Amino acid sequence: MFPTELKILKAHGTQYIRNLKTVELHPLFRGRPELSGEAKPKDINELERLCPTGAISAAPEFSLDLGRCMFCGECQFCKPQIIRFTNDYNIATNRRENLTVTASTKAIHFDHKAVRPEIRKLFGSALKLRQVSAGGDNSCEMELNACGNVNFDMGRFGIEFLASPRHCDGIVVTGPVSQNMSAALQMCYDAVPEPKILILAGTEAISGGMFNNSPAIDRSFVEKYTTDLFVPGNPIHPLTFINGLRELLLELPLSES
Numbered sequence: 634m635f636p637t638e639l640k641i642l643k644a645h646g647t648q649y650i651r652n653l654k655t656v657e658l659h660p661l662f663r664g665r666p667e668l669s670g671e672a673k674p675k676d677i678n679e680l681e682r683l684c685p686t687g688a689i690s691a692a693p694e695f696s697l698d699l700g701r702c703m704f705c706g707e708c709q710f711c712k713p714q715i716i717r718f719t720n721d722y723n724i725a726t727n728r729r730e731n732l733t734v735t736a737s738t739k740a741i742h743f744d745h746k747a748v749r750p751e752i753r754k755l756f757g758s759a760l761k762l763r764q765v766s767a768g769g770d771n772s773c774e775m776e777l778n779a780c781g782n783v784n785f786d787m788g789r790f791g792i793e794f795l796a797s798p799r800h801c802d803g804i805v806v807t808g809p810v811s812q813n814m815s816a817a818l819q820m821c822y823d824a825v826p827e828p829k830i831l832i833l834a835g836t837e838a839i840s841g842g843m844f845n846n847s848p849a850i851d852r853s854f855v856e857k858y859t860t861d862l863f864v865p866g867n868p869i870h871p872l873t874f875i876n877g878l879r880e881l882l883l884e885l886p887l888s889e890s
């Protein structure tokens with residue numbers, strides 16, 4: 634290598650985030666919410682009516698579904714005494730029901746026993762993914778692009794996006810799945826060889842989000858297949874996506890990068 638290039642590399646220093654599990658995000662980042670166990674029914678009912686996507690429920694107990702939440706923050710603005718978003722970004726999980734946060738939730742649980750054995754056996758050290766934007770607004774898509782940048786550097790774990798689904802091990806769906814994209818999404822999924830994984834990235838992919846009741850979306854694809862990883866967020870954060878994938882692939886302890 635030429636001396637000039639070495640000098641440039643030295644000047645750049647270390648740009649990648651060494652430990653993606655312990656990095657601290659800005660306090661204003663909205664990640665896992667905390668709900669109060671002392672909330673009054675009147676206040677919860679008010680939030681239920683306020684939430685645009687029906688993410689907040691009063692029964693059987695006060696809860697917030699991260700798979701529906703758009704992270705708009707209106708509930709916190711309205712009732713900061715009973716709901717507060719923390720900057721905990723480790724909120725991806727492999728079970729849909731684990732996205733429901735209650736007053737007793739201290740972390741989003743990942744069910745390692747539910748991971749298909751072939752996923753860790755075959756994709757633990759290398760995983761190629763095809764991304765399908767199924768009516769997305771390009772926000773989650775941009776964050777997925779950021780996963781490969783010099784800071785997050787997802788490629789260091791052998792994870793990367795490829796163009797051809799035939800060369801991939803799974804697909805990452807973003808967007809609520811519009812009718813116009815449903816056939817293309819199915820074709821893409823069919824083109825990925827078995828065994829394959831399915832990841833839903835972003836609130837819209839997980840539940841339809843704001844478009845949940847729209848006649849322009851077709852959720853039959855999502856309902857037909859088992860999802861291996863749910864990555865909530867609107868948009869998702871690269872740390873949520875990469876850490877969720879690492880949990881799915883390797884079951885890493887918190888201290889390991």
Ligand code: SF4
Nearest residue numbers: 684702703705706708
């Ligand atoms: S932050 Fe989530 S739960 Fe709160 S009002 Fe917005 S969409 Fe509803």
